Amino acid sequence: MTTTKHGPALAGTRVLVVGTGKMGLATARQALAAGADVTLSGRCRDRLAAVPPGVRTVVGDPEDPEGAVRLLEPAGGGPLDHVAVLAGGARPSTARGIAGTPVAVAGEAFARFWLSYHLVRAAAGRLRDGGSVTLLSGSSSRRPSDGRGVWGTLHGAIEALARNAAYELGPLRVNAVSPGGIGVHPANRQLIAHPGQPDDVAAMVIALMANPAVTATVVDVDGGEFLGDPG
Ligand SMILES: NC(=O)c1ccc[n+]([C@@H]2O[C@H](COP(=O)([O-])OP(=O)(O)OC[C@H]3O[C@@H](n4cnc5c(N)ncnc54)[C@H](OP(=O)(O)O)[C@@H]3O)[C@@H](O)[C@H]2O)c1
Numbered sequence: 001m002t003t004t005k006h007g008p009a010l011a012g013t014r015v016l017v018v019g020t021g022k023m024g025l026a027t028a029r030q031a032l033a034a035g036a037d038v039t040l041s042g043r044c045r046d047r048l049a050a051v052p053p054g055v056r057t058v059v060g061d062p063e064d065p066e067g068a069v070r071l072l073e074p075a076g077g078g079p080l081d082h083v084a085v086l087a088g089g090a091r092p093s094t095a096r097g098i099a100g101t102p103v104a105v106a107g108e109a110f111a112r113f114w115l116s117y118h119l120v121r122a123a124a125g126r127l128r129d130g131g132s133v134t135l136l137s138g139s140s141s142r143r144p145s146d147g148r149g150v151w152g153t154l155h156g157a158i159e160a161l162a163r164n165a166a167y168e169l170g171p172l173r174v175n176a177v178s179p180g181g182i183g184v185h186p187a188n189r190q191l192i193a194h195p196g197q198p199d200d201v202a203a204m205v206i207a208l209m210a211n212p213a214v215t216a217t218v219v220d221v222d223g224g225e226f227l228g229d230p231g
Contacts (some may be wrong), residue, residue: 007212011035014080014128016071016121018062019048019087021186022183023136026202027084030054032056041071043085047050062087063111068118071124082209083123083133085116094150106150112136120165123172132173132215134208135162135203140181159218166216173215175208177201180222192223 015031016023020042028040029052039056044047048057052221062068062085072080089112094101101109116135140148141155153188155178162176179201204221208214218225 005022008080009034009212010206013037013082013209014077014208015039015082016041016080017084017086018042018071018115019028019136020044020051021086021088022198023179023201023205024086026082026105026198026206027086027198028052030199030202030206031082031084031209034173034210036082037077039075043214045100047189053064054064058179062115062122065118065121068122072122073121074126079126079128081128083119083127083131083231084205085119086205087115088112089115093133095147097147098149098153109150110154111155111163116158117161118160120169120174124169129166129171132175132209132213133165134205135159135176137162137176137178137218138186139178139225141178143180143225145168149162162218163216170188170215173208173212175214175216176218177204178218178220178222179207180220182221182223192225194223196221196223 013036015036017028017039017040028038031038032054040051041058041060043061060071061069090108092105092108094109135158137158138155140152159176162174166174182196184195201221204219
């Protein structure tokens with residue numbers, strides 16, 4: 001019988017969290033609490049000044065393929081074990097949907113796909129055995145709604161990247177977390193039954209890093225958005 005070691009699975013591992021937004025900060029905090037050696041990367045030195053004590057910081061931009069490689073190159077402590085890609089990328093207005101959004105603007109919105117792609121590529125052969133990459137997609141990939149066609153397509157592309165990279169790059173594990181309605185304003189809470197917070201996304205990212213039997217998976221953290229309006 002094969003057994004798998006569980007318990008404090010992240011203790012002593014080296015974790016890189018990419019992105020200084022709410023989900024990135026929450027993931028860095030939780031990985032640190034789980035005993036990992038955590039580095040948080042961002043483009044902006046000022047934002048990095050606000051990271052939790054005990055988290056290392058590095059300035060870098062994975063939208064550039066070489067920038068992605070630099071972030072994943074082993075530093076003093078040896079190779080990384082896990083990478084969480086939680087950077088938002090550019091957020092141009094795409095409210096006019098697929099047909100109404102100029103192609104150049106849709107291209108800008110795809111920054112998050114490309115930084116995810118570059119980091120997955122850079123992770124190949126650079127992470128320790130048992131390592132993982134966790135990407136961030138979004139519920140609009142499978143739940144189209146007005147004005148969200150560009151974002152939904154972006155999120156679907158990131159989910160396809162996770163599955164295909166898991167197939168091609170194993171034993172590296174690659175997964176995605178698909179958030180929806182995270183941090184929604186209380187006035188809009190009727191839209192979903194169980195609205196979540198950035199910490200709820202972070203908890204799923206940590207679980208995917210820690211579980212050696214999970215790869216090529218997309219996990220929804222969307223408060224039950226697929227159930228529709230709870231009425
Ligand atoms: N809330 C939801 O339910 C939901 C659903 C689906 C998807 N999402 C997506 O989830 C993402 C993360 O959300 P959040 O609330 O944690 O983020 P956030 O607070 O909106 O911040 C996003 C972060 O990404 C960083 N970033 C952007 N481009 C970057 C790059 N090229 N390299 C490194 N960092 C970069 C930004 O930092 P700088 O600009 O300072 O570099 C910023 O710190 C957002 O893009 C959001 O659209 C959210």
